Amino acid sequence: AQSVTQLGSHVSVSEGALVLLRCNYSSSVPPYLFWYVQYPNQGLQLLLKYTSAATLVKGINGFEAEFKKSETSFHLTKPSAHMSDAAEYFCAVSGKDNFNKFYFGSGTKLNVKP
């Protein structure tokens, strides 16, 4: 079965600091991987996705993620945090049995301090 583990349910950074949110996946076949962001009382918005093209994926709002097969990781980074980045971030992998069935991690809440 597919699964995703997000290390750290809460991450706090200062404005302007590097953002690093960790995601490790479990998959027996090359997966499709996604990062979504959720602002309070809203649905999920796609930040970026990996679909077996380039291993370094650039997304919206300055975020990027690198697919590392040897580490089964897909960590999300942003060089300089903004206050507006404060939200909850979810890593997801699509199922090998149904590519539209997504398995989500438990989420990481990002707090950005002024």
Added chain:
Amino acid sequence: ETGVTQSPTHLIKTRGQQVTLRCSSQSGHNTVSWYQQALGQGPQFIFQYYREEENGRGNFPPRFSGLQFPNYSSELNVNALELDDSALYLCASSSGGTSTGELFFGEGSRLTVL
């Protein structure tokens, strides 16, 4: 282009009651997926509908059922509500039944079961 819309946005039910949640998919999308997001957790896949047929189901009991209509809108029905059914229910639409693409989420229906 109209995004994914869900109704109602909030509702309160009592244990044992039944609830119907509605979702209009994004224009041009023929696939609708439903996810349950309990407080503090990531979304969990309930089921997916593609061209009015159920196309994959997660680990949810039969009292969770759904429909998709010819215009690709969808309903999620939950019978015999339990306290643990309290959650944010997210609808997501996409194009294609088996290809991996982006899921476009609505803002959700927040169900509280008392």
